[in-house]
Amino acid sequence: MVGGQGTRLRPLTLSTPKPLLPMAGVPLLEHQLTRAREAGVRRIVFATSYRAEMFHEAFGDGSRLGLEIVYVTEEEPLGTAGAIRNASEALTCGPSDPVLVLNGDILSSHDLNAQLAAHRKADAAVTLHLTLVEDARRYGAVPTAPNGRVLAFVEKSPNPPTNQVNAGCYVFRRSVIDEIPPDRVVSAEYEFFPALLADGAVIIGYVEAAYWLDVGTPAAFVRGACDLVNGAMTSPVVSGAEHGVLVLDGAFIAPSARVGGGTTVGEGVRIGEKAEVESSVLFSGAVVESGARVVRSVIGRGARISSGAVLVDVVIGDGASIGPGNELLNGLRVWPGVELPPMAVRFSHDA
């Protein structure tokens, strides 16, 4: 499932779909693809819509990853279940075989084979991976009976009945996909799963509280990237991280600069003397000049952070330029190509 527009991650997703954003040196999606391959998956159908051609450019026929990848593109986005129905034209398995469906923006280390085993054991129509969160209000809560059967789907409720939430990874019995209404927008969470439940179908929750992150927002994007670099989330395709920093080819870090906390320093990035970069993602070609401070932020391709600027919890679009002495905080987003003059934005009382 890779057709979403990724609106919450703008401006990063204006030029690149969320599943293709670089995370610890490779597209976000590549971490899940390689985990699926390690679990025994060999053939993957991409349900594309937004900027569909970019997926083909990134992964081609899949042979680079030891997978067979085929693409089915929606003319108009069909929603999470509509996309599954539409992509099913490319499935080759039999009607009772299991089909694994993965959201393209999840980092998860749960055991795909254990989920599959739970599905087979219950002879379920659908088996959902459920993860445990502290506060389920932002998620789809999914209460289950002691035998694992799903009792309800409670989306983004102020009073969720459980802290088990839909983790965006499903196993469908192949024939069940044909029950999704064709050729129109259908949401899995709001429409199809509740309808299936009302029809009495066996829907199973497979609960596993392994590392799990929905990479939907800038804060989650930064956290996921840092977790991959720090090793809190393991991925077969992350290598070369040392002392909490991943430095990619051609990057230069001045000796007096301090860089850490899971930061990714992208290809060709330059970090000047006495600059401080903490728990951040610097896309290729970004420049952090001397004495600048960057914390929990994403710096887009080729963007420039001038001397003495301070950035905490912000997103800087590709090619933007932040003049000296600016202080940007608290979720602020700068659009690609914007040039912020010196001292244009400050939050401190001493400004």
Ligand code: GTP
């Ligand atoms: P936001 O706009 O920030 O909510 O992000 P999003 O567009 O990615 O939506 P969301 O996070 O809810 O999507 C979950 C997963 O489903 C992601 O992997 C999306 O790429 C995918 N997805 C969402 N809508 C569609 C769709 O209409 N078609 C296809 N093929 N995939 C979709």
